[in-house]
Amino acid sequence: MKASQFFISTLKEAPADAEVTSHKLMMRAGLIKRLGAGIYNYMPMGLRVIRKVENIIREEMNRAGAVELLMPVVQPAELWEETGRFQKMGPELLRVKDRHERDFIIQPTSEEVITDIARQELRSYRMLPKNFYHIQTKFRDERRPRFGVMRGREFTMKDAYSFDRDVEAAGKSYEAMYAAYVRIFERMGLVFRAVAADTGAIGGDRSHEFQVIADTGEDAIAYCPDSDYAANVELAEALPLIAQRGAATQALTKTPTPGKSTCEDVAALLKLPLSQTVKSLVLATDEKNEHGETLKTTVWLLLVRGDHSLNEVKAGKIEGLKEGYRFATAAEIDDHFGCKPGYLGPIGLKKPVRVIADRTVAAMSDFVCGANEADFHYTGANWGRDLPEPAVVADIRNVVEGDPSPDGKGKLAMQRGIEVGHVFYLGTKYSKAMNASYLDENGKPQLLEMGCYGIGVTRLLGAAIEQSHDERGIVWPVSMAPFSVVLCPIGYDRSAEVKAAADRLHDELQAQGVDVMLDDRGERPGAMFADWELIGVPHRVVLSDRGLKEGKVEYQGRRDAQATVVAAADVGAFLK
Numbered sequence: 029m030k031a032s033q034f035f036i037s038t039l040k041e042a043p044a045d046a047e048v049t050s051h052k053l054m055m056r057a058g059l060i061k062r063l064g065a066g067i068y069n070y071m072p073m074g075l076r077v078i079r080k081v082e083n084i085i086r087e088e089m090n091r092a093g094a095v096e097l098l099m100p101v102v103q104p105a106e107l108w109e110e111t112g113r114f115q116k117m118g119p120e121l122l123r124v125k126d127r128h129e130r131d132f133i134i135q136p137t138s139e140e141v142i143t144d145i146a147r148q149e150l151r152s153y154r155m156l157p158k159n160f161y162h163i164q165t166k167f168r169d170e171r172r173p174r175f176g177v178m179r180g181r182e183f184t185m186k187d188a189y190s191f192d193r194d195v196e197a198a199g200k201s202y203e204a205m206y207a208a209y210v211r212i213f214e215r216m217g218l219v220f221r222a223v224a225a226d227t228g229a230i231g232g233d234r235s236h237e238f239q240v241i242a243d244t245g246e247d248a249i250a251y252c253p254d255s256d257y258a259a260n261v262e263l264a265e266a267l268p269l270i271a272q273r274g275a276a277t278q279a280l281t282k283t284p285t286p287g288k289s290t291c292e293d294v295a296a297l298l299k300l301p302l303s304q305t306v307k308s309l310v311l312a313t314d315e316k317n318e319h320g321e322t323l324k325t326t327v328w329l330l331l332v333r334g335d336h337s338l339n340e341v342k343a344g345k346i347e348g349l350k351e352g353y354r355f356a357t358a359a360e361i362d363d364h365f366g367c368k369p370g371y372l373g374p375i376g377l378k379k380p381v382r383v384i385a386d387r388t389v390a391a392m393s394d395f396v397c398g399a400n401e402a403d404f405h406y407t408g409a410n411w412g413r414d415l416p417e418p419a420v421v422a423d424i425r426n427v428v429e430g431d432p433s434p435d436g437k438g439k440l441a442m443q444r445g446i447e448v449g450h451v452f453y454l455g456t457k458y459s460k461a462m463n464a465s466y467l468d469e470n471g472k473p474q475l476l477e478m479g480c481y482g483i484g485v486t487r488l489l490g491a492a493i494e495q496s497h498d499e500r501g502i503v504w505p506v507s508m509a510p511f512s513v514v515l516c517p518i519g520y521d522r523s524a525e526v527k528a529a530a531d532r533l534h535d536e537l538q539a540q541g542v543d544v545m546l547d548d549r550g551e552r553p554g555a556m557f558a559d560w561e562l563i564g565v566p567h568r569v570v571l572s573d574r575g576l577k578e579g580k581v582e583y584q585g586r587r588d589a590q591a592t593v594v595a596a597a598d599v600g601a602f603l604k
């Protein structure tokens with residue numbers, strides 16, 4: 029490739045809205061161009077990096093046995109209604125109408141569409157396991173788009189979905205994807221860590237995030253250098269409660285009525301004497317608009333101090349509770365328990381209430397979250413009967429470097445990370461909602477066991493740059509670089525010899541399959557070098573009349589302090 033045919037557009041200064049290094053450098057190197065908040069043009073130089081990233085991902089996904097397809101960006105709302113996500117997902121989901129006033133969404137992810145494909149196509153156990161993936165544009169109307177492509181609204185994701193016959197097979201698919209992710213991020217030369225993670229809006233039980241370690245990362249990671257304990261602090265808050273949920277056995281026979289249930293209803297359903305261990309109960313209700321978006325979450329707290337039954341409370345027999353019981357306001361809850369009402373959304377335990385031994389119990393793990401949302405109940409809740417004492421529940425939200433690790437195997441260390449990948453075991457959450465089943469050996473229909481696996485393709489550019497740059501610009505690992513070698517002839521437009529040597533070397537390297545760029549723009553050496561250092565090309569070869577007279581060129585690696593003189597004839601071999 030010759031620079032004159034390509035498009036290079038570098039800037040001396042980064043725009044004022046660029047806060048972090050990667051965003052600044054991506055703008056300055058001309059990789060991206062802003063079109064709107066969180067929406068970018070990928071310019072030719074940036075697109076080359078994206079293609080490299082995609083190819084690595086493709087190779088490793090194919091190697092792991094996944095098959096590529098492509099699902100539409102615009103998806104009919106009906107499918108999203110089947111799982112309830114059309115209503116349930118908040119304003120991050122972009123909803124649009126066509127000319128017939130039919131509802132559509134711009135995909136933030138594709139569980140519904142792939143499950144729809146699977147229920148039509150994967151009819152027999154003989155067709156399993158299957159793992160489908162695509163690399164496709166996503167849209168999420170992020171509350172706070174920032175850091176350039178790292179938190180965009182439109183971005184590219186690789187998302188894969190596995191279908192298996194049972195839990196055990198699904199576990200194997202999960203492991204295969206986990207291993208593929210390790211290979212992918214290793215090939216990109218990234219320093220990363222796989223951490224246990226919360227499952228967020230997608231749901232499911234088993235989940236790991238791949239976090240690129242960087243001070244500017246939005247996620248906090250706690251890990252133990254002496255063991256394999258590593259968790260996103262978000263999860264660490266949820267983990268103990270998830271564990272309690274697993275241990276609880278008291279299945280609900282009925283579910284509370286959406287939007288109408290009170291603490292008493294739920295207590296009655298649970299058939300639990302509330303008097304013994306429960307000291308406070310929390311109930312969240314949501315107010316929604318006609319799109320099903322949550323406008324407001326109100327958190328009600330029923331304070332029951334000491335060992336009192338609900339009836340006693342109601343009858344006003346509790347000291348200090350004048351009208352029997354009272355509901356605290358969201359502000360009071362925040363004040364008292366240090367938890368924001370937003371933590372109690374309809375989706376569940378995204379951010380549970382902090383468990384404080386003598387003030388509240390694990391009430392959040394039961395009816396509360398989602399009692400007003402079908403299918404989001406934490407059924408089988410158990411308010412304190414078999415629960416571990418709250419005091420043993422690990423709350424690492426406020427941990428600092430050096431605190432003991434929850435696994436008891438050492439001390440915790442903290443890091444910040446950028447989530448570049450996420451693997452989830454979904455179970456039958458989607459196959460159940462959409463009735464996606466296959467026929468087993470006995471001709472009996474069984475629900476498909478699913479997993480989903482995402483990688484932030486465009487976010488990876490930002491993450492890699494956060495990890496690898498210097499004062500002059502980006503330092504790409506060879507596997508991601510837009511070009512692996514740049515030839516910088518001095519006087520390409522003046523010297524026939526330089527031109528001939530540069531052209532020859534360019535053709536030779538190209539024939540060898542090296543991704544080579546020849547800067548034939550005739551720029552002054554200083555400006556030319558500065559451009560390629562900013563863009564971050566890993567290898568540079570300078571050709572000049574003086575050197576060529578002795579049959580020499582200068583080679584300099586992007587991280588090298590000095591150039592090395594190399595025989596012009598050997599450059600091809602030298603770069604291999």
Ligand code: ATP
Nearest residue numbers: 177178179180183185447448449450482483484487
């Ligand atoms: P985050 O916690 O950063 O919002 P997420 O957990 O919502 O990410 P997932 O649903 O797990 O994201 O999507 C899979 C991957 O897509 C993420 O691991 C991340 O790399 C990428 N991704 C998610 N949101 C964005 C975004 N707004 N811009 C760029 N990449 C994103």
Ligand code: MG
Nearest residue numbers: 120168170228
């Ligand atoms: Mg998100």
Ligand code: MG
Nearest residue numbers: 228237447450
């Ligand atoms: Mg996340």
Ligand code: MG
Nearest residue numbers: 228237447450
């Ligand atoms: Mg995630």
